[in-house]
Amino acid sequence: MGKFVLHRLLQAIPVLLVVITATFFLVRSAPGGPFSAEKAVPPAVLKALEARYQLDQPVLNQYFSYLGDLAAGDLGPSFRFPGRSVNEMIYAGLPATAELGLYALLISMLLGTTAGVIAALKPNTAQDYIPMSTAMIGICLPSFLLGPLMMLVFGIWLEWVPISGWGNIPGDKILPALTLASGYTAYVARLSRGGMLEVMSQDYIRTARAKGLPEWIVVIKHGLRGGLIPVVAFAGPAFAGLLSGSFVVETIFQIPGLGRFYVQAAFNRDYTMIMGTTVFFAALIILFNLLSDILAVWLNPKLRQQTNGDSG
Amino acid sequence: MVIPDEWLVMNDDLTLPGATDTERGSSLWRDAWHRLRKNKMAVGGLFILILMCVLALLTPWIAPYSYEEQNLVLGAAGPSAQHWLGTDTLGRDLLTRLLYGGRISLAVGFIATSVALTIGVLYGTFAGYFGGRVDATMMRLVDILYALPFMIFIILLMVIFGRNILLLFLAIGAVEWLTMARIVRGQVQSLRQQEFIEAAISMGLSQWTIIRRHLIPNTLGPVIVYTTLTIPSVMLFEAFLSFLGLGIQPPQSSWGLLISYGVETMEEYPWLLIFPGLALSTTLFALNFLGDGLRDALDPRASKD
Numbered sequence: 298m299g300k301f302v303l304h305r306l307l308q309a310i311p312v313l314l315v316v317i318t319a320t321f322f323l324v325r326s327a328p329g330g331p332f333s334a335e336k337a338v339p340p341a342v343l344k345a346l347e348a349r350y351q352l353d354q355p356v357l358n359q360y361f362s363y364l365g366d367l368a369a370g371d372l373g374p375s376f377r378f379p380g381r382s383v384n385e386m387i388y389a390g391l392p393a394t395a396e397l398g399l400y401a402l403l404i405s406m407l408l409g410t411t412a413g414v415i416a417a418l419k420p421n422t423a424q425d426y427i428p429m430s431t432a433m434i435g436i437c438l439p440s441f442l443l444g445p446l447m448m449l450v451f452g453i454w455l456e457w458v459p460i461s462g463w464g465n466i467p468g469d470k471i472l473p474a475l476t477l478a479s480g481y482t483a484y485v486a487r488l489s490r491g492g493m494l495e496v497m498s499q500d501y502i503r504t505a506r507a508k509g510l511p512e513w514i515v516v517i518k519h520g521l522r523g524g525l526i527p528v529v530a531f532a533g534p535a536f537a538g539l540l541s542g543s544f545v546v547e548t549i550f551q552i553p554g555l556g557r558f559y560v561q562a563a564f565n566r567d568y569t570m571i572m573g574t575t576v577f578f579a580a581l582i583i584l585f586n587l588l589s590d591i592l593a594v595w596l597n598p599k600l601r602q603q604t605n606g607d608s609g
Numbered sequence: 610m611v612i613p614d615e616w617l618v619m620n621d622d623l624t625l626p627g628a629t630d631t632e633r634g635s636s637l638w639r640d641a642w643h644r645l646r647k648n649k650m651a652v653g654g655l656f657i658l659i660l661m662c663v664l665a666l667l668t669p670w671i672a673p674y675s676y677e678e679q680n681l682v683l684g685a686a687g688p689s690a691q692h693w694l695g696t697d698t699l700g701r702d703l704l705t706r707l708l709y710g711g712r713i714s715l716a717v718g719f720i721a722t723s724v725a726l727t728i729g730v731l732y733g734t735f736a737g738y739f740g741g742r743v744d745a746t747m748m749r750l751v752d753i754l755y756a757l758p759f760m761i762f763i764i765l766l767m768v769i770f771g772r773n774i775l776l777l778f779l780a781i782g783a784v785e786w787l788t789m790a791r792i793v794r795g796q797v798q799s800l801r802q803q804e805f806i807e808a809a810i811s812m813g814l815s816q817w818t819i820i821r822r823h824l825i826p827n828t829l830g831p832v833i834v835y836t837t838l839t840i841p842s843v844m845l846f847e848a849f850l851s852f853l854g855l856g857i858q859p860p861q862s863s864w865g866l867l868i869s870y871g872v873e874t875m876e877e878y879p880w881l882l883i884f885p886g887l888a889l890s891t892t893l894f895a896l897n898f899l900g901d902g903l904r905d906a907l908d909p910r911a912s913k914d
Contacts, residue, residue: 308756309756311753312753312756312757315753315757316757316758319762320762320765323762323765323766323769324765324769326769327769327770328769328770328771433894433897433898436893436897437841437890437893437894437897438886438890439845439848439849439889439890439893441848441849441852441865441868441869441872442868442886442889442890445868445871445872445875445882446882446883446886448875449875449876449879449882453875453876537758537760541760541761541849544853545849545852545853548853549872559764560853560855563764563765563767563768563853563855564854564855566768568768568769571764571765571768575758575761575762575765578758578761579757579758579761582758583756583758586756
């Protein structure tokens with residue numbers, strides 16, 4: 298297990314390096330040059346940029362100085378807002394985004410696995426079709442459509458919940474969290490249904506039943522552990538999705554989070570901000586993929602044996 | 610003596626191995642079609658999809674108004690006999706705009722998916738066919754690419770190089786080929802050990818001919834299923850980017866863009882949000898149901914029992 302973790306950790310480093318390199322050279326290759334003076338950048342910013350990227354030097358030197366700064370945790374200055382750094386923007390936006398993501402993750406895991414398990418217990422009956430058709434709606438109604446629709450119905454027409462803001466009025470976190478959670482709830486429901494269907498036909502489940510255990514103990518104690526492996530494996534990629542989902546949800550509900558800042562930076566062509574946040578997001582996504590891989594192996598004894606045999 | 614390629618193909622090009630010993634008339638494809646026809650949701654999906662495609666193709670002839678035509682006096686009006694789905698704030702006919710938007714949304718879906726299809730199938734076949742070190746290296750690269758946060762990269766690309774629709778096709782296609790390559794490679798690996806490939810090799814066919822005539826056609830089943838499921842995810846991604854203002858740019862229009870306009874004025878003119886949303890989600894539903902249906906119909910495990 299330790300060997301496996303180390304192996305995965307070592308794999309993550311080149312990936313991160315690829316991301317940083319690609320981001321750097323993509324931004325540098327922007328038509329007309331991203332830092333050209335024609336874009337009316339305040340002189341103070343330009344000066345900071347010149348110092349930061351040593352713009353008078355060869356590109357490779359700039360690249361290595363950028364790598365050095367990143368290693369020291371410095372993501373660079375903002376190109377549009379003088380005096381602000383990417384680090385500050387991230388500190389300002391991260392709490393709201395993290396909170397929103399956490400709620401969405403909790404909702405989707407609880408609701409999704411419950412629906413999936415219920416559906417898997419009686420496959421091809423109404424108990425299966427109803428939650429699974431609802432899940433299909435969650436997949437086909439993207440957040441940028443579901444969010445505004447819920448806002449319109451529950452916020453504007455019925456006036457049950459506030460429609461924008463974050464932490465100002467009680468209840469203003471409900472709609473954003475539900476919107477962000479909808480797609481994941483649906484995926485988790487489908488995944489846990491598939492996982493449970495497979496596990497519940499295994500011999501050890503039959504053994505547990507033969508022992509005379511009550512059905513709910515069989516399901517919860519013996520079924521869930523194996524049945525939820527696909528859900529855990531999905532948690533890593535889901536995190537990347539939650540992040541991009543937060544771009545939309547934060548924009549719609551005007552939440553001062555990282556996602557909204559990122560979209561604004563993309564809109565303003567704030568190159569250094571985009572560069573910095575891209576690297577930051579990438580590092581987070583890689584980290585979460587790593588964690589979910591490790592968790593999946595830890596949960597699955599079969600995989601654990603394999604990883605002990607060889608380092609793959 | 611030169612043996613025509615056709616002799617080496619049992620039944621026909623489209624038959625999957627395993628079905629080769631079944632009698633004529635119940636090929637895997639015919640069976641699959643029978644199973645698919647019984648699945649009402651999938652048939653409904655197929656029907657809606659064909660309808661959408663026909664509408665998109667015929668748009669310039671059937672659109673009730675011209676794309677640019679404004680009616681500022683009318684402004685935003687709800688559905689009426691003249692304007693079935695109402696008009697937007699500039700008095701433009703929403704149905705017309707939806708039809709033109711659908712052309713772009715569907716085009717992005719199909720073109721980006723075919724980019725992914727081409728790269729993925731060729732890459733996967735190559736890796737699976739040559740195996741060994743070539744395979745290990747090629748799939749290693751896929752693993753690394755899998756770990757990259759592409760969504761963010763595409764946004765970066767769109768910001769840097771302008772919101773170019775061609776670039777959007779290529780960028781999305783370049784992301785989606787990875788899973789396709791994995792699926793095809795797995796298929797080719799198992800096909801590679803079948804006798805008909807050995808026969809083809811012993812006949813002295815060139816490797817390219819074997820790949821083209823015997824391997825690729827036999828991977829079609831899973832490829833079709835995955836393609837059907839890729840199209841909606843691509844369309845969704847385009848709509849997502851356009852919604853954020855980073856995808857399709859006016860005067861061009863797509864369902865995602867129309868939805869984002871609809872959101873701005875949804876309080877006063879809800880139909881401007883509801884109809885584009887309906888168009889997008891209906892198409893996504895259709896594609897997903899069709900894909901699920903195809904998977905059930907073509908799944909070899911399901912066909913055993």
